[in-house]
Amino acid sequence: MIELLPPALILVASAMLTGILRGRARDAVVLMAPLLTLWLIWRVPDGIVLTTYFLDYTIEPLEGSPLRRLFASIFAFMAFAGALFAFRQAKWYELAAAQAYAAGAIGVSFAGDLITLFLFWELMAIFSTVVVWCGGDARARAAGIRYAAMHLLGGVILKVGIEGVMVDTGSIEVQALVLDNFNTWMILVGVLVNVAAPPVSAWLPDAYPTSSPTGSVFLSAFTTKTAVLALILLFPGESVLIPIGLVMIFYGIIYALLENDVRRILAYSIVNQVGFMVCAVGIGTETALNGAAAHAFAHIIYKALLFMSAGAVIYQTGKHLCTDLGGLFRTMPVTAFCGIIGALAISSFPLTSGFTTKTLISQAAVDEGLMAVYFLLAAASAGVFLHAGIKFPWFVFFQKDSGLRPPEAPWNMRAAMILMAAACILLGVFPAPFYALLPYEVTYEPYTAGKVLFYLQLLLFSGLAFFLMLPWMKRTLTITLDVDWLWRGLLPALWRRGTAAADGIRGWHGRTLQPGLAALGRRLGAPLGPAGIIGRSWQIGSTALWVAVLLMGYVLFYAI
Amino acid sequence: MTTPQDDHWLTRPTTIRRLWTGFAIVLALTVLAELGIHIKGYFGLDDWLAFGAVFGFLACVAMVLIAKVLGLLLKRPDDFYRD
Incomplete structure (x- = not known):
């Protein structure tokens, strides 16, 4: 029942x-x-x-x-x-x-x-x-x-x-x-x-x-x-989803790189990660759909962990901008440690859940011979480490000393973060029981020496790129315009412009047009007025004279 | 002007130098390990030695550059929308 x-x-x-x-x-x-x-x-x-x-x-x-x-x-x-x-x-x-x-x-x-x-x-x-x-x-x-x-x-x-x-x-x-x-x-x-x-x-x-x-x-x-x-x-296997997913992946990375708000970095990285899943659904094979499902599962855990880590920092400090934060590892070590685990997992570091799930999607691209997709996914993996894997923990917990010394997060927040961090590691270290839950049978082996080495090279050299280009990544008090500018910026501006123009027309109407028309009306109406040439009363003598002139003209005209 | 409390061992210049040295050694090792461990390439290109290292590095440089250029066009003060 x-x-x-x-x-x-x-x-x-x-x-x-x-x-x-x-x-x-x-x-x-x-x-x-x-x-x-x-x-x-x-x-x-x-x-x-x-x-x-x-x-x-x-x-x-x-x-x-x-x-x-x-x-x-x-x-x-x-x-x-x-x-x-x-x-x-x-x-x-x-x-x-x-x-x-x-x-x-x-x-x-x-x-x-x-x-x-x-x-x-x-x-x-x-x-x-x-x-x-x-x-x-x-x-x-x-x-x-x-x-x-x-x-x-x-x-x-x-x-x-x-x-x-x-x-x-x-x-x-x-x-x-x-x-x-x-x-x-x-x-x-x-x-x-x-x-x-x-x-x-x-x-x-x-x-x-x-x-x-x-x-x-x-x-x-x-x-x-x-x-x-x-x-x-x-829509399994609808190939239009592959380019859509790839656009989401790189959009997420680029915007996250430009972002200063800690949670907005993570929000852009949701778009990026979901892009991997959308792309996998577009590939549509059993391995790809397994990859999409597995990655969604793992992603929910590490992304929630990252948002918990950011949330704990915001709850304790009241600040949410990279430019205001930094150096928090001193007094919030558990939050920092769990945040780093989440950051490693999202970057698909070996021994974390991201590695055992995201590589399924890359494998599906390989199996289908989708070379461009495979290389773009590899570049994106490097980019994820760049924008979320290092950027998030670096700017929040290390970077400069912001002078903030908040106490560690409350016990229940720490417990939740430790639970999620443990799940990230468990799914990474023991993927087999998890693979057994996926919709299709998994024959994929994530931990081959070559694959681990490839990802270590890819990710660690991305790390090198991050630290070498750190001066370029300096955060500024800015936002980055997105398509929503159309309805948050352009439309209100057009509305303001439109109402201003309407006000202008109304003002011109009141100040210039109306008096002008009235004056014109008065001028045009003048002949009809009591003193006008048409409206005024005529003396009977002059009327008789005019009639005589007209009759004479008529007779002459007729005679000719 | 650092107080003893601020002088965390992780932030000392000697520690940071050591971390960089350690990082450089690890980076070198991941490339050298390829002499013993074969990374299976799928599309020809990725059979090259240290492909992962070069590809990862260049991809990140390219993405940061693109972000930088896009930032010049699209960045606005953070009170831009005032809502």
Whole structure:
């Protein structure tokens, strides 16, 4: 019987309870509900478990498969680790929103039909917006509105596609679609909005860094990775995803290199990492899809760890810019150590989770003979070490002595960071049990001497490049314009220009045009006025004279 | 002007010199190890000696240069949007 309960509902219920309960009871619910959910996830068997009907459609809210369980598991694990990091510091409504947000992600993971998928998709959009707003200041409110607008727009596009597919095919099953008509393209575009694919990547580095130090940990995990799962389920092997993924990868690196805000560096690096996954889905072979799923799993852990490390620093110092930070390794050694583990994992250093998962994607490119893709992925691996692997820990924990001497992060934050760091190492050192969870059989061996040596050369020489070019990487108090300049800069400027022009016209109308027209009217109307040549009254004698003149003219004219 | 508390052993010039020396030795070792360990190339190019080292280094230099140029065009003061 318990197998019939969608695991997402546990977190929906716990989100509601979080608002009602207080103190220890609330803490217990926040921490235990994700674990209960995780247990339920592993009781979901393969195939369609639950069927119901809505209008004429068959709704399948619970469909199990190894891939779906894998994603749902990491979402539930993340809900637990995030709650452990946040439960003593975050506001109750942020914790409640985060649980509802995680419920949305788990709901999408098990959605057997597009209607269920869409409903949980929107649940995520709503509650992730609330998490952004929990940042609490004007910046967070404005970014939250932009974030919500972008996701609601993406939702509408997705819905248009789903409606089209429903009408066209009569089927709403979640299955591989072919990009040969408007409807499936709309679904793809709707999903790509959540993946943070260009040209709309900017919502992610705009919104995530404005949330609270604890909120960004949750935000880093769910939205983009559910979108990756949706891509695996709906568009495996669609080759258009390869260039899209590659653009995301290099966009993320370049923008992160230019960035000064610690969490925005990490936000750009989400786009970069998700790019690897999107590219893998585009390659579409079994190894590639395994790579996309495995990398999403590993990425959620190390990226949350990096956001925890950044969050702990911001929570303890109140500062979030590289230019204000530095030298924190002295008083925050645990945070620094865990941050470095996360940084090594994201750089796919051997013995970390990034190495055992990202190299699967490179292997898939090799197997398919995609030379350019392989070399670009290798260059990108070097670039990841550059922008996240060294840049993040260097500017936050080393660099210069900022003079800040904050105490180490609270115990629950440290515990969450140690848990995630341990997971990064475990997945890196013992990949076999993890590989067994992937959707397809894995015959890949990550630890060959040649491969390890190649990656060590690649990464360590990237490190050399970083330190040699350090003067060029000096952080400045700047932001870098993105496509969102169109609606944050250009549109408001046009609006201001437009209203100013309207004001000008109104002023000119009042000052010049109206009096001018009135004067002209008066001048034109003058002959008709009482004193005008036409309007004035004439004496009877002169009228008779004029009539006589006219008659004479007439007679003369007629005679001729 | 450093107080004893600020003079962390990691920040001393001698430590930093030693770290650089250690780093240089490790870098050299990763290249020299290729004499004993074969790195399997997949596309011809990557069969060359120290390909990973050269490729990684040059890729990073290229990315930093691109970022630098792009920065000249797209960087703005951080209160640019004032929202």
